[in-house]
Amino acid sequence: MKRFFLLAFLVAAAVAGYQWRAEISQMAGLQPPAKPSAPAQPAQARTEPVVMAPVEARDMPVQVATIGRVQAIATVGVKPRVDGEIAEVAFREGQDVKAGEVLFVLDRRSAEATLRAVEANLARDRAQAQQARAEVRRASELTQRDFVSRQRYDQLETTAAVQEAVVRATEAAVENARLTLSYMTIRAPIDGRTGAVALKKGNVVRAADTGTLVTITQIRPIYVSFTATQKDLAEIRRADDQAEIRVEATIPEDTGPAMSGIVTFVDNNIDAATGTIALKATMPNADSRLWPGQFVNVVATLRTEKNAITVPAAALQVGQNGDYLYVVKPDMTASVRTVKVSRVVGERAVIREGLQAGERVVVEGQLRLTEGTRVRDQRAAPATRTPTS
Structure with missing residues (x-):
């Protein structure tokens, strides 16, 4: 009997404890209320704000864009043609010079003395030649009268011819002396900018020296050399045959305008190692x-x-299957479309396949989009609400 009462007591205590725990959990929010809530309404599809742009048909240039290097058309090392001491340096290092301007003057005294000596020899030889010719004329008259033998006459003619040859040789010596004297003044062979001067005033230079006195580099006009891939060769040849190929060169980090020129050289072979062909454009380079x-x-x-x-x-994105973009359909949903890009010119991409003029594409906000996402153009003006009465 006592066992029965003990068992009944334990069961009653367990039931009371369970009810007390349920009430405490409900008050603490751990369990939902007994009365079920009404079923939730389905949420509306989210509309993503994006920036759109139309697909346009435009006239676009076909271009070759690459890195080029500036190259001087001519670089000349100035050397002396005769031996002598530098008497004057007539320019500053880094100065622009014109062809024919005086650069160096060597000591002229020895060359001038040599010239005077050969000019005196020429005067002597001319006088002797004139006398020999006069004797031939006199002997000719006497030979006709048999006062002078024919042998004597021939000797006089030979002497006159020798004297005339001596005159010609001396004239050549005078010309050479004048040329040597002109070499004492060293002039610029081309227009350009001078470099560093290797030898200053007072140094003795020799024609046999291998070094140069100064190097002149032509700056205006100037070459810009660059390469193009062999796949562009057909287009380059067609363009070169039809008209001049215009080239623009810009200097990195230079805020000035681009410099224009024309292609004046296309190499006659393709580099087998790189698959490229060399070209040169001539730029006026006035500044x-x-x-x-x-x-x-x-x-x-x-x-x-x-x-x-x-x-x-x-608008272009890069995926595993190539370039793609998001096209906005008439129902304002985004659709993924793979395209083939021909080239990019500035901020515009030329599409070879996959789009038509008049369609709209997403240019900002692509990361939030998937196939079928509803979109709106965030640049469009919001619709105004009609006030309710």
């Missing part, structure tokens, strides 16, 4: 902004493609 050895950005325009399909380059 001397281009400098030999400098690297520049080069854009050569070959032709203009009419009505090319273009989009902003920012």
